[in-house]
Amino acid sequence: MDIKIHGVKSYRSNGKKYYYHRKSGTRIKEKYGTLRFALKVEELNHICEPEKFGSIPGTWGALIEKYRSSEDFHRLAPRTKSDYQNIFSYLSNMRAAPLDRITPVSVEELKNHTLKERKRDFTNKMLGVLSLTFNFGIRNGLCKQNPVEKIRRIPRDKRKAPANRPWTNEEITVVLKNAPTAEIAAGIGLSAYTALRSGDVLSLKWSDYQNGLIQCQQSKTGDFVWVPVITELRAILDSMDRGPAFIVLNTHGKPYTSSGFQTQFQKLKRSLINQGKIGKGLTIHGLRVTVATRLAEAGCTINEIRAVTGHTTNDSVERYVRTVDQKRQAQTAMQKLEQSKYKSV
Structure with missing residues (x-):
């Protein structure tokens, strides 16, 4: 008579007995009752229920x-x-x-x-x-x-357009104007004028907006950032009814999940693209890129840009500064060429 082993079931077919691991359904071919059989059962237990057996x-x-x-x-x-x-x-x-x-x-x-x-x-x-x-x-x-x-690592396909291109000022204005609710406009506006990541925007509470500042503990780094609220964002926030907690709420009065907010943004984006009001390639994360780019264009230092975006190293910020410097130097060079084209060399 077989001794019952926990987690093992048996079937008899054509006079022969077969043993299976109950949780995984795996047939155990080792001889029943041997050490090899017990070790196989233990192995399958570990694989199927690591939280229980380790x-x-x-x-x-x-x-x-x-x-x-x-x-x-x-x-x-x-x-x-x-x-x-x-x-x-x-x-x-x-x-x-x-x-x-x-x-x-x-x-x-x-x-x-x-x-x-x-x-x-x-x-x-x-x-x-x-x-x-x-x-x-x-x-x-x-x-x-x-x-x-x-x-x-897999390199980026250089033939593809940047994944998160900067928005133009006109695109920001159009998207905010056509947002279906004040809360969606607030979510987009907060991203466009603070450089906060989308997940951090969706977790903001009204208590985080005080004395003309937005304060936030970044979910990615754990660091706190304080961003002054500029005129455009203040107009959006001050026109809203302040609820008891979160700023960006869905139609059920609950905080948006990241996927839920993305779904609403994609619907809005597709509609505006079809109407020819915005270009392709807009993303919510692209608004963070937009802020960093605008700060670089305004002549801000790397440390000043990091103070707004919350980047922990210079590497990510330096690319915005390099891009803006390249454009600025190219404009200066071409202006010099334009001014000198009628002069003899």
């Missing part, structure tokens, strides 16, 4: 668990944690993969598969999270090498 030591799943319980992970901003968790969830199918079996060749295959399934930006983010997790494992003696170290 991951198998020496696997990708175990490395993730160690990293997520570390100070390295806990120190991350909430938005960054969420982004990393999204990557870990995407990679859940490889939780049981032994770390020494994850090689540069297998990572390259994963990169190509992900590129087809989730496009360039997500693929590069995934490679970055994989790499930092393996580096954590090396520092803590959990693995010996980083198989992502020499994997090339």
Whole structure:
């Protein structure tokens, strides 16, 4: 008589008994009652219910668990944690993969598969999270090498237009004027005149708007920023009925989710494009680019621009300054050429 093992079911067919792992439905081919059978059951338990049994030591799943319980992970901003968790969830199918079996060749295959399934930006983010997790494992003696170290990131197609181009002043005016509700206008206006990320805009409360300032703790970095409210934004906010909490509410009086607000913006954008009132390529994040570009055009220093946008390094801001400087120098050069074209060389 068989001893009942938790999580295992059996079937008899043609006089022969077969055993299956109940949760996964996987047939267990090892001989019933042996150590190999018990180890196989344990392995399948770890794979199917890692939150209950934990991951198998020496696997990708175990490395993730160690990293997520570390100070390295806990120190991350909430938005960054969420982004990393999204990557870990995407990679859940490889939780049981032994770390020494994850090689540069297998990572390259994963990169190509992900590129087809989730496009360039997500693929590069995934490679970055994989790499930092393996580096954590090396520092803590959990693995010996980083198989992502020499994997090339996917370059941007230079033939494509910028993903988040700046808006023109006319486009901002038209979109705000045609916004279906005051709340949607406020969401777009806050992005257009503060450079806050969309998620931070949607979390703003009326209590964050005081004494002519918008204050916000950035979800991505955890840092606080204070942005003076300029005339155009003040007109939008001061014309609204102040509710008890959030500024940007949907038609049910609830705060917009990011996807919900994007849906409303896309509807508005498509309508205005079809009417020929705005150009293609507008994005909400493009408003953040717009503010940074306008600040650079106004002659602001890198530190002044960072004080508004909340960037933590100079690299992201320097590109706006370089672009504006290039345009300004090109205009100066062509003016000199224009002025000298009737003079003998």
